[in-house]
Amino acid sequence: MTRTQSAYVDWFVSAQDGLRLHLRDYGSPLDPGLPVVCLPGLARNGADFGPLAEALAAGAAGQKRRVIAVDYRGRGESDYDADWRHYDLAFENADIQAQLAAVEIHEAIFIGTSRGGLHAMLLAAARLALVRGVVLNDVGPVIELQGLSRIRQYLRYPAAPNSLADAIDYVRKTMSAHFPALSEAEIEAYARASFQKPGGTFGATFDPKLVKPLEALRLDEPPPDCWRLFEALADVPLLAIRGGNSDLLSPETFVEMTRRHRNCATYVVEGQGHPPLLMDDAAIARICTFVAEAEMA
Template sequence: MSLAELTYQSRFVSAQDGLKLHIRDYGSMRDPGIPVVCLPGLSRTAADFGPLASALAGGIVGQKRRVLALDYRGRGLSEYDPNWKNYSLEVENEDVRTALTALGIELATFIGTSRGGLHTMTLSATRPTAVHAVVLNDIGPVLEPRGMARIRGYVGKVPTPRSIPDAVDLLKRMMSEQFSGLSEADWETYAKITFTDSVGRIGLRYDKNLMKPLENLDLEQPLSDLWAQFDGLNGKPMLILRGANSDLLSAQTLKEMARRHPGAEVHVVEGQGHPPLLLDTISIGRICDFVAQTDRLERPN
């Protein structure tokens, strides 16, 4: 399997409040496969999906297809919001729906990593007709407080590395317990995706104010769950990935997800935690196989 990255077009659309949102657009709207929409994690960007989006758009398995990868407001090349309170699931989900409309996506397979999976589950209520199939990457209706505490401990507080080797060392200090199975090449790729822009400049790729909504979380109290939204995906083909070292998606929650969604496929990524990076050929191949299989399902009229 060749994982060479394809070129993409940078699209910009206006959110409901006028903020500019950036989307990577791979492939062509004329490609025959059902489009794929990739939604990243809390402080992550569209760059996380580069190898996977290229494999899907290039038809490594099955048909070529259009693939969109979004930068939420305050991340990547999207504009930062002067009001940090808009870094919420409600506002961001509206942004996702705005981008779908602007780019002519009526039906798609959604790949949601962490926060992106929360948005995917939410779409079962806010735009159910858009969801053809679902890949949930290390996310479920229940968020483990231990994982949320770890995420709150670093978002907005990470120092800016001076170089790629410095970035690798920083990520190893932060993430080595979660990602025990990465090679040196994996760590370098992870560092570049995390800290460099399209021209190689090093820096944080998100607004530090993303930390503010997290500060208001009371992790001593049970977090709200999304079982109702997850159940809204019944009848949709689903692939669930879990990092074997994950502290956000528990094995117990994964078991309950599989029970509630008969036929859901499960793939555990060994040596990785929250969330799997989607850089390894096994995970990419599993997702490509799943997406190609769902192309054969009947599309709604």
Template sequence: MGPLQEPVSRFIQSADGLKLHALDYAAPAGGGLLPVVCLPGLARAADDFDSVARVLQAEGRRVFALDYRGRGRSDWDPDWRRYDFDVEQGDISAQLGDAGVAEAIFLGTSRGGLHTMRIAARRPGVVRAAVLNDIGPKIEHAGLLRIKRYVGKLPPIPSMREAIALMRLAAGAQFSDVSPQEWERYARLTFVEKDGKVLLRYDPELAHTLDMVTPEAEPETHWEDFAALAELPLLAIRGANSDILSPEVFDEMARRAPLVERLVVEGQGHAPLLLDAPTIARIADFVRQRP
């Protein structure tokens, strides 16, 4: 096997005219294995999957990691109301179609896992196996309220060094096992330095998607969509300190999905960063079993 190709940025135009971005890690010559599609969390981007993508690519997989509208290198939407599951599903379908991906193993973190459940339920045969990173069919309300407190909100930060310190201060209790090198890597995946300022890598208007999350609101449930994954090979990952995926829901997922494999990432919360070697190795082992 020769040297692996660096990921290529693919851009397409959405149905309503936005430029959408994805990272395409080409399979080595003579591949033919199922590709892996990576779908990030609410305010995250395709680059989150770079470490795991390079390992999977080295094992012969094409990996296709998407930026939703308003995140990463995709255009921001002038109307925040279109940061919506149905609109994003249309974007995902268009991006997969443009890339020639008809079926794949899906790796979804948080919101990306919800998208994976929805795709499995609405487009049978597209999802051949799935890895759900710290997301389940019932989302803990306390966790959503915590996320609402920080999404789209950023105090003035003069440098990346201060950004790294801010992340460790805000999330250090949930992510006690994350190394200083991983904190720096994650901060650089979260913020960008531009014109002497540290900025978010997503549209702050995404915060409006959580407007309906109030202390009185009913918890979200997605058991009907999850049922579409129940007969498929499935790896469910939970951060040991997660406040989004509870141990009880994690257990119920195993009861309803007889083929599920489970991994608890110690010392991490919502959602495991997918930067540590043991977690990446477990995902690679799961993928390896699906030709």
């Protein structure tokens, strides 16, 4: 455990191969509510969940609770891996389990954005008793090629603004098409989550080698679907969220998820693409309602 921030404590724990992994710990282990674990997207980090984590920790879902937001290897404040082949779901999922064991999380509600949602499904398949509820943020068993291609292109040419002003300008220019309704506060918060480093400097916050596993993907044919993995959530309370402008989760897959899961609630974030930022009051309130309901299930 290291420095204490205004809302969270930083933890650094060791992966099975010795890599140092970072997580943010909001709230207290003594809080009565069921813990929530936040799992970010492919090139994202735990800072994405700041406003949501603070609300949940403060009791917005009925009780104060502990909230854990992880950084995968090669992202945020976790160590970068010398072997890019370890940037895969299996290694990362083992890391997540090691992180949760280190901070003594034995059951939780999981909020997974994009890649984080795949991790939530994998955790349910491997350790169902750990998973008391899941929020899938703009991800499902079928991943659209258009969105995957866009993400790969972004990772090929990652931005590295060196000031807050440059970061805000970059976010405003690159996200306006799919996120036309963002407020100035949301733009700044997302810019900070994307590019702010410890100590207040700005730059890239993920290993550029993250693109290498994606380079091997063939984007002229659909990737294998994950419907069988989705079945691991069959008995788990589920909230599926989709950005109204998403290019990764189609409306058809979104509807099919509700058909195949008997306890799947849905929420669409209009005016946002992939993935919804989960920083606006309405999205935070919807997730808090789900957490309160899942806790009682």
